Amino acid sequence: MQQRPLGRTGRNVSAIGLGTWQLGADWGQVSETEAEAVLAASVASGVTLFDTADVYGDGRSETLIGRFMSSHDAYGVTVATKMGRRMAQEPGNYTPENFRAWTARSRENLGVDTLDLVQLHCPPTAVIEDDATYEALDALVADGAINAYGVSVETTAQALAAIRRPNVTNVQIIFNPFRLKPMDEVLPAAEAAKVAIFARVPLASGLLSGKYSPSTTFADNDHRTYNRQGEAFDKGETFSGVDFDEGLAAVRELTEALPPNVSLPQATLAWIATRPGVTSVIPGARNVDQATSNADAAALIDGGFDVEAFDAVVRDVYDRRLREVIHPQW
Incomplete structure (x- = not known):
């Protein structure tokens, strides 16, 4: 497993990490035993980055990771958490006092004195553009509550605003064959600034697994049931904002372009990981x-x-099927 620099922190993280939204909620139930097994299998495979958030299961994901880290040999694993989604998404809630309270809760959940990396969890644009935001985050670093900070974003404009901040370690953004816009400006800007990029929702909420059909259904508490039109949060978080049936048609084309020994999800992850600027x-x-x-x-x-032959197919399918609808939105 390739290990790559985490911005300017001096740490390295694996080219393939593990997102742990599934271990919290919104994807159906995952038992504690299953969650621990997922974490253990990932570490055994060379994964050294766990990404979580205080809102995943209202702390369940963080707590499970904390228990795992304290009871297993997980040396070198960086735990990146996120904060800010447990309150209304209003700029006035992003205060130094709340930052301290949110990070204190995550430190307790994870069982650590200092958090490896904290990311603002898709905050309003006004928060990303406010000098006071970064002053408060710098204070947390100075106090030893966190080692580094970054921003998870919805749009490329938000990503570019965060990248311009000198102490931002990473930007987390949706990037996959259904969401190519980050390639235009975000990835080159991040690479030039030595800001790490975490590509989230890489399999478009499982749509790029190639396992779904028009008859596939999901649990009532699964966001793929209740958030297809953005009923609960940004619709881009569910299937990357792509219409389910149109996504299935695109998946068929991508799958047909692959050799028989390479699966679509593995091809997708390898393609993302090899795009310049992706950490x-x-x-x-x-x-x-x-x-x-x-x-x-x-x-x-x-x-x-x-990978480059697959890249040509990805771009062609995106241009014909998705660009007109998807590219202007995020």
């Missing part, structure tokens, strides 16, 4: 097989798969 891809996993398969995609980064 780590953070797919989620609900079971050990998913976690292992995701991590195994790292083998395709170093050879055995013509």
Whole structure:
């Protein structure tokens, strides 16, 4: 597994990380035993980045990771959490007092004195553009509550605003074959500024797994049921904002372009990880097989798969099927 610099922190993180939204909520239930097995399988496969958030299961994901880290040999694993979504998304809630309270709760959940990396969790644009935001985050670093900070964003404009801040370690943004806009400006800007990019929702909420059909249904408490039109949060978080049926048609084209020994999810993860400017891809996993398969995609980064030929297909499918609708939105 390739290990890549985490911005200017001196740390390295794996090219394929693990997103842990599934271990909290909004994807159906995952037992504590299953969650621990997912974390263990990921570490055994060379994963050194866990991405979580205080809102995932209202702290459940953080707590499970904290228990795992305290009871397993997980040396070198960076735990990146996020904060800010447990309150109304109003700029007035992003205060130094709330930052201290939110990070204190995450430190307790994770069982650590200092958080490795804290990211603002898709805050309003006004928060990303406010000097006071970064002054408060710098104070947390100075106080030893956090080692570094970044921003998770919805739009490329937000990403570019965050990248311009000198102490931002990373930007987390949706990037996959259904969301190519970050390639235009965000990835080059991040690479030039030595800001790490975490590619989130890399499999478009599972749509790019190639396992879904028009008849596929999801649990009532799964955001793929209740948030397709943005009923609960930004619709781009669910299937990357792509219409489900149109996404299935695009998936068929992408799959047909692959050799028989390469799966679509592994090809997708390898393609994302090899785009210049991407530091780590953070797919989620609900079971050990998913976690292992995701991590195994790292083998395709170093050879055995013509990633650039797949890149040409990705761009063609996006341009014909998705660009007109998707590109202007985020």
